[in-house]
Amino acid sequence: MAILKxxxxxxxxxxxxxxxxxxxxxxxxxxVQEQEGWVSQDAMKEVAEIIGCTAAxxxxxxxxxxxxNQKPVGRHHIQFCHTLACAICGSHEAxxxxxxxxxxxxxxxxxxxxxxxLVEVECIGAxxxxxxxxxxxxxxxxxxxxxxxxxxxARN
Amino acid sequence: xxxAAYEKVLLPNIEKNETEWLSAYQKGGGYxxxxxxxxxxxxxxxNLVKDAGLRGRxxxxxxxxxxxxxLPKGVGPRYLAINAxxxxxGTCKDRPLMEQRPHxxxxxxxxxxxxxxxxxxxxYIRGEYYNSAKVVQKAVDECYAAGILGNNVLGSGKRVDxxxxxxxxxxICGEETALLTSLEGYRGYxxxxxxxxxxxxxxxxxxxxxxxxxxxxxxxxLNKGVDWFKSFVHEKSTGLRLLCVSGHVKKPxxxxxxxxxxxxxxxxDICGGIRNDHDLKFIIPGGSSVPWLLPDKLDAVCSMEGLxxxxxxxxxxxxxxxxxxxxxxxxxxxxxxFYRHESCGQCTPCxxxxxxxxxxxxxxxxxxxxxxxxxxxxxxxxxxxxxGMICGRSICALGDAxxxxxxxxxxxxxxxxxxxxxxxxxxxKNKRFWMxxxxxxxxxxxxxxxxxxxxxx
Ligand SMILES: Cc1cc2nc3c(=O)[nH]c(=O)nc-3n(C[C@H](O)[C@H](O)[C@H](O)COP(=O)(O)O)c2cc1C
Ligand code: SF4
Ligand code: FES
Numbered sequence: 189m190a191i192l193k194x195x196x197x198x199x200x201x202x203x204x205x206x207x208x209x210x211x212x213x214x215x216x217x218x219x220v221q222e223q224e225g226w227v228s229q230d231a232m233k234e235v236a237e238i239i240g241c242t243a244a245x246x247x248x249x250x251x252x253x254x255x256x257n258q259k260p261v262g263r264h265h266i267q268f269c270h271t272l273a274c275a276i277c278g279s280h281e282a283x284x285x286x287x288x289x290x291x292x293x294x295x296x297x298x299x300x301x302x303x304x305x306l307v308e309v310e311c312i313g314a315x316x317x318x319x320x321x322x323x324x325x326x327x328x329x330x331x332x333x334x335x336x337x338x339x340x341x342a343r344n
Numbered sequence: 345x346x347x348a349a350y351e352k353v354l355l356p357n358i359e360k361n362e363t364e365w366l367s368a369y370q371k372g373g374g375y376x377x378x379x380x381x382x383x384x385x386x387x388x389x390x391n392l393v394k395d396a397g398l399r400g401r402x403x404x405x406x407x408x409x410x411x412x413x414x415l416p417k418g419v420g421p422r423y424l425a426i427n428a429x430x431x432x433x434g435t436c437k438d439r440p441l442m443e444q445r446p447h448x449x450x451x452x453x454x455x456x457x458x459x460x461x462x463x464x465x466x467x468y469i470r471g472e473y474y475n476s477a478k479v480v481q482k483a484v485d486e487c488y489a490a491g492i493l494g495n496n497v498l499g500s501g502k503r504v505d506x507x508x509x510x511x512x513x514x515x516i517c518g519e520e521t522a523l524l525t526s527l528e529g530y531r532g533y534x535x536x537x538x539x540x541x542x543x544x545x546x547x548x549x550x551x552x553x554x555x556x557x558x559x560x561x562x563x564x565x566l567n568k569g570v571d572w573f574k575s576f577v578h579e580k581s582t583g584l585r586l587l588c589v590s591g592h593v594k595k596p597x598x599x600x601x602x603x604x605x606x607x608x609x610x611x612x613d614i615c616g617g618i619r620n621d622h623d624l625k626f627i628i629p630g631g632s633s634v635p636w637l638l639p640d641k642l643d644a645v646c647s648m649e650g651l652x653x654x655x656x657x658x659x660x661x662x663x664x665x666x667x668x669x670x671x672x673x674x675x676x677x678x679x680x681x682f683y684r685h686e687s688c689g690q691c692t693p694c695x696x697x698x699x700x701x702x703x704x705x706x707x708x709x710x711x712x713x714x715x716x717x718x719x720x721x722x723x724x725x726x727x728x729x730x731x732g733m734i735c736g737r738s739i740c741a742l743g744d745a746x747x748x749x750x751x752x753x754x755x756x757x758x759x760x761x762x763x764x765x766x767x768x769x770x771x772x773k774n775k776r777f778w779m780x781x782x783x784x785x786x787x788x789x790x791x792x793x794x795x796x797x798x799x800x801x
Contacts, residue, residue, distance in 0.1 A: 205507050207547055208547060215510065252532065252688075253471070254513035256512055271632075272434075277591070311682070313473065315590035316589065316597050
């Protein structure tokens with residue numbers, strides 16, 4: 189194991205929690221992503237060995253779940269909700285604001301300086317605090333232009 | 345009818361947004377219901393929950409005690425899977441429940457395990473809820489250290505283990521059979537029922553799936569009694585309910601209420617009315633899948649029966665409120681994009697149907713509607729539940745969920761849809777899609793000045 193080296197005990201403990209080793213597939217993929225920021229093909233091969241399935245089976249899972257990044261992301265990964273409750277509270281304008289102000293080329297998902305990446309996602313369960321986004325693992329709601337800039341400027 | 349003063353139990357201090365850890369929870373009487381339950385038979389616990397009339401809070405409102413009693417006698421091991429996938433747009437109550445009162449949920453889980461004679465429970469938390477998973481894991485660790493979980497629950501000799509499992513971004517994993525396949529480590533594909541999970545669920549074993557809020561009610565039923573729970577009642581809707589009100593109300597939020605208020609009381613009294621004193625346009629009362637309601641239904645009681653009588657459902661109690669600036673065609677296009685994206689793709693009516701609904705709506709919304717488009721939408725989505733090309737023809741209810749809003753919006757706003765087709769586009773100012781020279785639909789977010797942020801308080 190090259191990517192998850194030194195994490196053998198942690199992985200075995202995780203697998204032991206489930207009646208079937210295969211159940212640890214999603215959690216192990218999370219371990220990879222938390223460490224690397226994304227899940228590469230090499231990582232998928234390694235995870236396949238750990239779980240005892242084929243790399244194709246791992247890919248089948250990775251490609252189903254939208255939160256596993258199949259490409260590297262920016263230092264700060266923004267997931268902005270664009271579903272109805274947020275959309276009627278300005279999420280499209282907010283996304284436009286981010287793209288314009290933080291240096292995203294048209295159609296690009298990573299800012300020119302690599303600091304931010306941005307994806308529009310479906311409802312993130314913060315509808316009463318619309319518009320809402322996740323930056324990394326942290327949820328921010330009730331976003332105004334000022335608050336959004338405050339949150340993003342505080343990151344480097 | 346407005347309720348008399350009542351004590352909130354599920355989220356009494358929601359504004360504070362603090363986590364109640366083990367010592368504080370126990371000081372307030374936490375885990376006494378578990379002690380009571382340890383002295384009861386599984387049947388006695390199940391009967392109590394049946395008598396209280398507790399119904400599932402995840403969406404379908406199935407009677408909880410009855411579900412538990414479907415487990416085949418003498419077959420094991422049995423599993424309990426807690427549905428914390430909360431992905432139905434408009435719904436955001438399980439997150440504060442887990443983050444503020446994790447022990448209240450865990451106590452409910454252990455008692456449920458005793459009732460269904462299970463020794464192993466899983467909490468399946470949607471991937472986006474990083475913090476909920478951390479908080480619940482820490483609370484679980486506290487329980488193991490205190491002997492509340494593990495081989496000898498509070499010295500009773502009974503075993504209950506609890507595993508926190510994270511999803512990774514797929515609405516469909518909230519559907520119970522998809523949740524189980526995901527928990528087994530596969531793509532979250534729903535399965536045909538029967539067999540129901542109570543007979544053949546996780547790893548092929550008898551399994552009960554309950555929503556977070558459902559099991560969190562259980563300790564309070566034991567502590568405060570069936571009569572207390574039934575003192576909040578409208579027809580067959582008993583107990584308190586976490587109602588999530590979002591959109592154009594002055595005070596959006598999660599409110600713990602008896603199911604006795606009318607929509608008018610909720611929107612105008614509890615939530616302070618519509619922002620900027622605009623007019624109310626329509627209400628999506630129970631999560632994005634349910635039929636829409638017009639202001640003429642404001643006197644409907646917000647209970648499972650009350651909203652059904654009004655032509656919709658209480659569902660997951662995620663209520664989205666739209667003011668008169670919202671274009672129904674645009675709103676429906678937004679929702680149909682959601683279902684198209686979240687369809688797991690396993691069965692044709694849902695995969696193709698949800699995609700076609702979205703494609704047609706998008707072209708109508710952007711001014712490229714064609715003659716016959718509305719009829720085509722109708723023929724795909726039907727005129728109501730159970731009709732059309734998707735409803736009742738797919739493996740799981742996501743197909744129905746994609747069709748219902750379309751048939752309902754067409755029923756309510758046929759004229760506005762027709763005008764969109766005739767006038768080649770939207771008369772509303774908030775148009776947000778256009779077609780570029782290459783013929784692709786793009787979002788016109790760039791064209792908008794950031795005048796947003798009005799929902800903040
Ligand atoms: C497409 C789809 C998505 C669902 N999403 C959720 C969800 O996010 N959370 C939930 O508790 N139930 C959800 N449900 C309902 C579950 O299938 C199941 O009925 C529920 O978790 C049972 O728990 P309860 O009886 O305690 O409500 C969904 C159902 C469907 C068809
Ligand atoms: S109805 Fe849709 S979500 Fe459900 S199994 Fe079929 S394709 Fe998948
Ligand atoms: S619609 Fe944006 S968080 Fe739910």
